[in-house]
Each structure stands twice: as structure tokens, then as C-alpha cells.
Amino acid sequence: MTGGARAWVVSLAATVASAYALDATATAAGVAVVASGVLGDLGPRWALAVLAGSYAVWAWGLRSNLRANQALLTATGTSTNVLSKAAHDLARRHRTGPRAARVAAAAGYTATEVAKEVPYYAGAFGAAALTDPVTATGAMLFLAGANLGAAGYEYGLARLTRAFLRRRRYASFDTDWDPAAYLNGYYRTVEPDEVATIAFLVDALRGAERDRPVLFFGVGPTLHHVFAAAETASELHLGDYLPGNLAQIRRWLDRDPRAHDWRPFVRYTLRCEGDAEPTDEEVTAREELTRKKITDLVEVDAARPRPLPSRYATVVSAYCADSATADRATWARFMRHIGGLVEPGGLFVTAALRRCRGYTVAGRSFPSADVDEHDLRAVLRPDFAPPAIEVRQVPQQAAHGYGGIVLCHARRRTDPAAD
Numbered sequence: 001m002t003g004g005a006r007a008w009v010v011s012l013a014a015t016v017a018s019a020y021a022l023d024a025t026a027t028a029a030g031v032a033v034v035a036s037g038v039l040g041d042l043g044p045r046w047a048l049a050v051l052a053g054s055y056a057v058w059a060w061g062l063r064s065n066l067r068a069n070q071a072l073l074t075a076t077g078t079s080t081n082v083l084s085k086a087a088h089d090l091a092r093r094h095r096t097g098p099r100a101a102r103v104a105a106a107a108g109y110t111a112t113e114v115a116k117e118v119p120y121y122a123g124a125f126g127a128a129a130l131t132d133p134v135t136a137t138g139a140m141l142f143l144a145g146a147n148l149g150a151a152g153y154e155y156g157l158a159r160l161t162r163a164f165l166r167r168r169r170y171a172s173f174d175t176d177w178d179p180a181a182y183l184n185g186y187y188r189t190v191e192p193d194e195v196a197t198i199a200f201l202v203d204a205l206r207g208a209e210r211d212r213p214v215l216f217f218g219v220g221p222t223l224h225h226v227f228a229a230a231e232t233a234s235e236l237h238l239g240d241y242l243p244g245n246l247a248q249i250r251r252w253l254d255r256d257p258r259a260h261d262w263r264p265f266v267r268y269t270l271r272c273e274g275d276a277e278p279t280d281e282e283v284t285a286r287e288e289l290t291r292k293k294i295t296d297l298v299e300v301d302a303a304r305p306r307p308l309p310s311r312y313a314t315v316v317s318a319y320c321a322d323s324a325t326a327d328r329a330t331w332a333r334f335m336r337h338i339g340g341l342v343e344p345g346g347l348f349v350t351a352a353l354r355r356c357r358g359y360t361v362a363g364r365s366f367p368s369a370d371v372d373e374h375d376l377r378a379v380l381r382p383d384f385a386p387p388a389i390e391v392r393q394v395p396q397q398a399a400h401g402y403g404g405i406v407l408c409h410a411r412r413r414t415d416p417a418a419d
């Protein structure tokens with residue numbers, strides 16, 4: 001079974017189990033409130049007030065669960081509500097940006113939970129209308145009890161989902177990613193993986209077509225790879241999934257004093273290009289050139305088959321698809337979508353953490369697809385000429401969760417059969 005099919009089967013099973021469990025909990029709580037008689041002396045007005053209050057508690061429980069469900073969807077592609085998953089996946093396919101998918105997932109979930117209320121209303125007020133012992137007040141108290149039971153259930157499910165995600169060690173881009181913590185944790189100095197990556201990138205970009213726009217896909221809050229393309233590109237287009245990441249780049253473009261300092265990376269890039277001792281002026285000049293060439297900051301989602309309307313002569317996507325999911329099938333799909341943005345004959349430069357299951361940012365572990373050079377070769381084979389691949393061991397990065405990286409550049413085939 002593919003990873004995608006498995007996610008649907010798991011979501012469907014979780015939905016069925018969750019529906020029964022919610023039903024049992026809510027009914028038991030409703031019956032308990034009525035049978036205990038604790039609110040038996042309330043008049044209809046107070047019963048109505050209690051019912052309204054119980055909805056507020058239910059909304060609070062549901063809110064916790066919607067957040068946990070979103071984290072689950074982002075990290076694993078599964079959900080405890082299959083309609084929520086369907087809405088989420090559909091939104092990600094057709095709309096740009098994580099917000100649309102988040103809203104769709106929440107709407108799908110909420111619609112199902114509200115629909116589940118209908119039988120309770122029909123049962124409670126039907127009984128009140130048709131039988132003498134059940135009064136309208138009794139029906140309202142039953143519903144209030146059921147709401148409180150449902151609230152407890154939603155909250156409990158949220159805790160369970162979070163505990164599951166913690167056990168699986170996955171943090172979520174939608175809810176847990178902290179761009180500033182990422183920059184502080186990885187980009188204070190040029191660490192060994194970036195020493196290798198930037199040198200590889202500079203070399204690979206010597207084969208890029210000059211004076212054409214270059215796309216950086218999944219750039220995060222970073223610019224350290226972008227400086228290498230500033231001279232070759234006519235324009236630099238930077239895409240990432242999270243608006244918060246793009247906001248960090250915007251700060252740097254706007255010369256905001258809070259912006260990250262990329263000068264050590266610019267200096268190292270210039271060294272890789274052959275300037276043995278770049279001066280401060282040369283570093284500043286490359287920063288300025290890069291600022292001038294960045295003409296587009298755009299939200300992208302690798303889950304979309306065509307993440308952007310145009311294709312590019314050069315696409316750079318480093319530590320994006322592999323660092324966005326723990327599921328290999330999803331990684332392969334993301335790679336096909338990103339690779340699809342390279343025009344025929346164009347250059348694709350990519351990098352991945354090697355055989356890594358998770359990398360840490362501010363003490364939280366984000367998913368990684370556990371891929372290696374063989375996986376990369378296989379995923380590129382249908383659309384790209386045989387790639388140039390280099391594997392680098394970076395044991396110094398072990399504290400971050402990985403000990404190797406795979407660096408790759410490949411040219412997209414021009415023959416229409418392969419396209």
C-alpha cells in the first residue's frame with residue numbers, strides 16, 4: 001500500500017473509532033446529568049443558560065482538538081476525521097498557502113461534529129414531545145450533559161494526539177516552527193554542512209543559464225544559498241511554505257536592524273567563487289546585488305502538483321522536500337512537483353539530509369524522510385539526465401539529528417517523451 005493510501009485507511013479507521021467513542025461519552029454524560037438529578041430543580045430559563053454555557057465549553061474542547069488535528073495532518077498526513085483530511089488535502093492541491101488548508105481542515109472537522117449533534121436534538125426533544133416523563137427542561141439538561149461529555153472527549157483526543165506526535169517525535173511546521181530559533185540554531189556561523197553545500201552550489205551554478213530568473217524553493221527564513229546565484233540570475237524568486245519564514249527575509253530586504261546577519265555566509269560564498277580574501281566592501285556589494293535581484297517572495301506548497309504557474313531555467317531546493325515530511329512517498333511526490341518547475345534542459349540543484357529521521361529546532365524534532373543518494377537518483381530518473389551526486393559526512397551535525405548530507409545537480413531532459 002502506498003503512503004498516501006495508508007494515510008486514508010488510517011484516517012478512516014480513526015474517524016469511525018472516534019465517532020463511536022464520542023457518541024458513547026456524550027450519551028453517558030447526558031444521561032448522568034439527568035439521572036443524578038443535580039440540576040433537577042432548575043427552571044427552563046436556567047436550563048437554557050446551562051445549555052448555552054455547555055456549548056462554550058464544547059467549543060473550547062473542539063478548538064484544542066482542531067489544533068492537534070492540524071499538527072497531525074501536517075506531520076503525518078492522517079487525521080482523526082476523514083472529512084477534515086479530504087478538505088485539507090483538497091485545499092492544499094488547489095490553493096497556495098498553509099492558511100487555506102488549515103481553515104479547510106477545521107471547517108471539515110467542525111461540520112462533522114456539528115452534524116453529530118442532530119441526532120441528540122432529535123432524540124432529546126422527540127422524547128420530550130412524545131413522552132410525559134421527559135420534559136423540555138430535562139431534554140436541555142441532557143443536551144448540556146452531552147455537550148460537556150463531548151468537550152471532555154475532544155480535549156482528551158487532543159491530548160492523545162499530541163502525546164502520539166511527541167512519541168513519534170514530530171513537530172509541525174504549522175504550529176511549532178520558529179523561524180528565529182531556526183536561524184539562531186543553524187545559521188550563527190557557517191557550519192560544516194553549509195561549508196559543503198555552499199561550495200557545491202557555487203560549483204553547480206556555473207552550469208546555470210545566465211540572465212534568467214532563478215527560483216529558490218523551500219528557502220525557509222534563509223538567504224545563505226541565494227547569494228551564490230545573484231550574479232547569474234536576472235531575478236531571484238524565493239518561495240516557502242510559511243509566511244513567517246518569508247517575513248524574516250523581508251526584514252533583511254528592508255534592512256531591519258532585527259534581520260539575521262548573513263555576512264559570514266556571503267564572505268564564504270565569495271571565497272568559494274575564487275576570491276581568497278573578500279573585503280567588507282565586496283561582501284556589502286554582494287548583499288546589495290542580492291537585494292536588487294530578489295523580486296518575488298512567494299508562498300509555495302510542494303504538495304501542489306504545480307506549485308507555481310511558471311517554469312524556471314534554474315531551480316534550487318535545498319533541505320526542503322526531505323525536511324518537510326517523514327513519509328518517503330510524500331517526499332518523492334514533493335520532489336516530482338518541485339522538479340516539475342524546471343524547464344526542459346534546465347538545471348535543478350537540490351540537497352537533502354542523509355538517512356535522517358528528524359532534525360531539531362529549539363529542542364523540537366521536525367520530520368525528515370530518511371532518504372539517501374539512491375532514493376534521490378531513483379526519484380529524478382524519469383525526468384532528469386543522470387545527476388551529479390555527492391555524499392558528505394558531517395558528524396559535527398549529529399547534535400542536530402543528522403550525520404550526512406546528499407548534494408545533487410541534474411539537468412531536466414529535453415525529449416518530450418520524458419517530459
Ligand SMILES: C[S@@+](CC[C@H](N)C(=O)[O-])C[C@H]1O[C@@H](n2cnc3c(N)ncnc32)[C@H](O)[C@@H]1O
Nearest residue numbers: 218219220241242301302303318319320323324
Ligand atoms: C529545514 S527548512 C530548510 C530551509 C532552507 N532551505 C535551509 O536550507 O535552511 C525546511 C523548509 O521546508 C519548508 N516546507 C515545509 N513544508 C513545505 C511544503 N509543503 N512546501 C514547501 N516548503 C515546505 C519549511 O517551511 C521550511 O522552510
